[in-house]
Amino acid sequence: xxxxxGIVGGGPAGLLLARLxxxxxxxxxxxxxxxxxxxxxxxxxxxxxxxxxxxxxxxxAADRLDAEGLPHRGIELRFERERHHIDFSALTGGRxxxxxxxxxxxxxxxxxxxxxxxxxxxxxxALAVENPLSDAPAVRFVHExxxxxxxxxxxxxxxxxxxxxxxxxxxxxxxxxxxxxPYSWLGILADVPPSGRELVxxxxxxxxxxxxxxxxxxxxxxxxxxxxxxADDWPDERIWDExxxxxxxxxxWRLDRGPVTAKSVxxxxxRVHEPMxxxxxxxxxxxxxxxxxxxxxxxxxxxxxVRVLARGLIELHRGGSSQLLDRYSQLCLDRVWQATRFSYxxxxxxxxxxxxxxxxxRIQLARLRRLTTSRPAAAELAANYTGLPIGR
Numbered sequence: 001x002x003x004x005x006g007i008v009g010g011g012p013a014g015l016l017l018a019r020l021x022x023x024x025x026x027x028x029x030x031x032x033x034x035x036x037x038x039x040x041x042x043x044x045x046x047x048x049x050x051x052x053x054x055x056x057x058x059x060x061a062a063d064r065l066d067a068e069g070l071p072h073r074g075i076e077l078r079f080e081r082e083r084h085h086i087d088f089s090a091l092t093g094g095r096x097x098x099x100x101x102x103x104x105x106x107x108x109x110x111x112x113x114x115x116x117x118x119x120x121x122x123x124x125x126a127l128a129v130e131n132p133l134s135d136a137p138a139v140r141f142v143h144e145x146x147x148x149x150x151x152x153x154x155x156x157x158x159x160x161x162x163x164x165x166x167x168x169x170x171x172x173x174x175x176x177x178x179x180x181x182p183y184s185w186l187g188i189l190a191d192v193p194p195s196g197r198e199l200v201x202x203x204x205x206x207x208x209x210x211x212x213x214x215x216x217x218x219x220x221x222x223x224x225x226x227x228x229x230x231a232d233d234w235p236d237e238r239i240w241d242e243x244x245x246x247x248x249x250x251x252x253w254r255l256d257r258g259p260v261t262a263k264s265v266x267x268x269x270x271r272v273h274e275p276m277x278x279x280x281x282x283x284x285x286x287x288x289x290x291x292x293x294x295x296x297x298x299x300x301x302x303x304x305x306v307r308v309l310a311r312g313l314i315e316l317h318r319g320g321s322s323q324l325l326d327r328y329s330q331l332c333l334d335r336v337w338q339a340t341r342f343s344y345x346x347x348x349x350x351x352x353x354x355x356x357x358x359x360x361x362r363i364q365l366a367r368l369r370r371l372t373t374s375r376p377a378a379a380e381l382a383a384n385y386t387g388l389p390i391g392r
Contacts, residue, residue: 006139
């Protein structure tokens with residue numbers, strides 16, 4: 001089996017790259033180890049930067065997004081029982097964000113791929129990337145009980161932090177920078193309309209809480225919990241009570257409750273793999289970097305990787321120049337490190353530190369107060385949250 005670009009991983013990064021390459025006339029094949037049903041129900045991010053929305057529109061995958069997505073002008077910060085609105089649009093010259101679930105993005109891209117795109121193989125387990133330093137790398141995989149090889153000019157690993165693509169980098173050719181946070185998120189999906197029009201980030205007396213949404217009728221909420229927490233140890237009523245306490249403000253706002261349809265615990269960590277290229281093997285998305293979800297950067301970083309990579313491959317295909325492709329790793333890592341720094345700062349500012357003291361708590365409040373009283377500080381937050389520009 002031969003193609004120009006072999007893509008390992010059928011999540012949003014791999015599917016979007018396949019769509020962009022297909023529209024540019026570049027052959028590719030996507031190998032996804034899980035079933036279509038599994039991929040389409042994975043709960044992930046839901047906040048899209050303008051650049052992510054632009055990329056989905058560019059590849060013809062934004063019809064439902066434009067019809068059903070929820071534009072947001074900003075976010076709300078809560079602490080000390082106070083409410084503070086950060087108006088992104090006013091601070092960035094009109095930029096905002098869009099709420100549209102990653103699960104729906106994946107469904108939209110899969111539908112397009114199966115309708116008129118290049119091959120997309122589900123339940124195709126990738127085993128190894130071979131000969132990445134040659135001009136003819138290959139991906140060994142198993143599909144329908146048979147081991148096969150996908151031979152290509154380039155391999156793109158979009159298979160996450162535990163995939164086989166990153167493992168193909170030999171020892172001594174890369175470095176991984178890592179940080180693990182001393183707390184996790186307990187997240188729920190609930191069949192109840194959001195209690196507000198925008199995302200709410202709260203620094204409550206007992207820790208962090210986030211009020212988000214997936215649609216006009218479905219809310220997504222998170223609580224800071226200790227590492228090792230088991231979701232089933234938290235009954236629904238306990239979750240709602242703790243959320244209400246952390247979101248509490250002086251005034252008439254209240255948290256609406258509804259049936260909880262999903263519950264999970266997510267550990268928080270930062271990982272950056274440098275470089276993002278080894279010969280003709282290139283990494284994108286979670287295969288190269290992971291950030292805590294506090295800054296809503298994970299999906300958006302994956303899309304920015306793909307946009308740079310697609311431009312580089314198209315430039316090579318059409319004009320024979322590898323200049324942009326050769327700069328792929330550095331261009332992406334510059335933005336990745338800024339997003340990693342932003343996510344770290346947001347996480348440290350909003351979460352109760354298990355080993356912290358009163359001094360740490362007062363520093364957190366000082367940071368929050370600065371954001372809500374200083375226009376330059378708020379503008380810096382808004383610029384990072386809505387997405388820094390992609391380098392050239």
